[in-house]
Structures are given as structure tokens and as C-alpha cells.
Amino acid sequence: MDQRPEIELRLTSDPMYLCGARELVGCIARRIGFDDIECSKIALAVDEAMSNIIRHGYDRAFDKPIWLGLSPLKPTSDSIGGIVITIEDEAKQVDPCNMKGRDLDDIKPGGLGVHIINEVMDEVRYEKRAPRGMRLVMIKNAMRPSESPRLSEKAPACKVTLNDRSPSRR
Amino acid sequence: MANPQSTYIAIERPEQGIVVLSPNSDIDMSRSPELRSVLRQEMSGDTHKVVIDLDDVEYMDSSGLATLVEAMRNAGSSNAKIVICNMSTKVSAIFEIARLDSFFSIVDSRDEAISL
Numbered sequence: 001m002d003q004r005p006e007i008e009l010r011l012t013s014d015p016m017y018l019c020g021a022r023e024l025v026g027c028i029a030r031r032i033g034f035d036d037i038e039c040s041k042i043a044l045a046v047d048e049a050m051s052n053i054i055r056h057g058y059d060r061a062f063d064k065p066i067w068l069g070l071s072p073l074k075p076t077s078d079s080i081g082g083i084v085i086t087i088e089d090e091a092k093q094v095d096p097c098n099m100k101g102r103d104l105d106d107i108k109p110g111g112l113g114v115h116i117i118n119e120v121m122d123e124v125r126y127e128k129r130a131p132r133g134m135r136l137v138m139i140k141n142a143m144r145p146s147e148s149p150r151l152s153e154k155a156p157a158c159k160v161t162l163n164d165r166s167p168s169r170r
Numbered sequence: 171m172a173n174p175q176s177t178y179i180a181i182e183r184p185e186q187g188i189v190v191l192s193p194n195s196d197i198d199m200s201r202s203p204e205l206r207s208v209l210r211q212e213m214s215g216d217t218h219k220v221v222i223d224l225d226d227v228e229y230m231d232s233s234g235l236a237t238l239v240e241a242m243r244n245a246g247s248s249n250a251k252i253v254i255c256n257m258s259t260k261v262s263a264i265f266e267i268a269r270l271d272s273f274f275s276i277v278d279s280r281d282e283a284i285s286l
Contacts, residue, residue, distance in 0.1 A: 014200075015200035018199060018231075019196060019198065037259065037260060037263055040263065041263060043229075044229075044267075047199075047231045048231060048232055051198075051231065051232070051233060054199065055199070107273055108239065110236045112232035112235060112268050113232050115268070116232055116264070116267055116268065119267050
């Protein structure tokens, strides 16, 4: 994204604040036009992304920054709009190609977060921030055109972007 | 009967060997460790069935699912049974996304769960 999100929230990486992020995302998604179940799923995707940052990116350090950004997607001829969600951190960087969900046939605790994010959202893109941290951009269309493929089907499996646009506040 | 160690999960024993756990709010990364701890504690001894009543749970994330999967595995090794009841549509959605809806015993009501 070239522009800053219309809504930005900075949280520390304490799991007790996940509920606040979910409430905000669910509330905005509802105003954009998603139904209750879709709102809940979008909030779930955000929760999973932030939990992964806390658990894996920050190794459960509860005092690190996470930025949550939300912007509505303007309606087009085949969509009534949608929502763009950006989550940024200063955690250790990982190769976006390695951000894959695990095989669900192997039933075991853990490792479901990335699968859930990919399942819920229409587009998911991980980027390395410069000089540190990761950025996750997720898009959910309010009305998905039936013929529209998922991003993973129309683009390379991963995209590594080193973006040196660092907001002055960081 | 409330567990003095948990203000988040009510624990009842309606019959010998049956425990009903009722979390009173969302199950996310901040709450699932407590649920895991209570499940481990209550699945020891002569418990042969644990009912997890989700009537007051409007939201669950994958950490909650992981906790339940772990409990199912522990139950299997101790010949105990876990039954989930009163699941909302929103919570049910995450079980479906994770394709775990057929892995668990899920029923509509607490009475049904106890008698199953």
C-alpha cells in the first residue's frame, strides 16, 4: 500500500489486548457491510496474525509494538467494497516464502494460524519491513466475484518486498 | 462449584466421574493457558467424561482449538471422553475452517453431552 491506513492502532504485544483489536476490526468490518459471521472470521484472521507475531516473532515478549491498520476498499463494478488490513511489527524477519499453513490432515495442536488467515482472507501478502520487522497485508472483499481466483492462484507463491518507507513515528 | 484457582472457568460435577467446564468469556491466546491447566487438572483421577460448555463463549481462536486437540489426545490415552456443547455459529465456523468439526464430539445441549 502506498498510503497510510485510514485507521491505525498501536498495541503492545500483550495477548490481553487481542480482544480490543478484534472488537475494532469486527466493528469496522460490520460498518463496511460484512455480515456477522464474516466479521467474526476477519477478526479471527487478525487475532491469528497478531498471536503469531507475539508467539513467534517476539518469542512471547509482551512489551513490543504491533501496529494495526484498517482501510475500506472502495466499491467497484464487481464488488461492494471490502477491507484492507495491515499489521506491522519490529519482530525478527522471516522469509515470506516460509509463511505456509500446515497439512490439516495431521491433527495436532498448533500451527493453524497461517491456514486460518489464508482461508478467511482473499489476499494475503507478507513483506519484510526495513530496517526490521514484518508487514502483513490482508484484503477481504465484501462480495467476492465467483470467477475471481485467490491471490495465490494468480500470483507467484510469495513476494518479498523490502520497503524503506518508515513512518516517522517509529 | 467454582474452582478457587479459576475465575474464568466454572467447574461442576453433575455426576460421579463427569466434569463440566464452562469458560465465561472468549478463548484466545490470553485465556487458553488457563483452560489447558484446568483441563489437565480435571482429567486426572476418576474422571471419565469432560463436558466443555461453550454457552458463554462468543469467540475462540486457534490457541483454543490447540488446547482442545491436546485435551482430546490426553483423553484418548486415559480412556476418557471429551464432549463439547452449546457452540455458537461463530465458534463453529473456526472448527470448520480448521476442519476439526468432525474430530470432536459436538452436541447441542449440556444435558445431551452429559447423557452421551
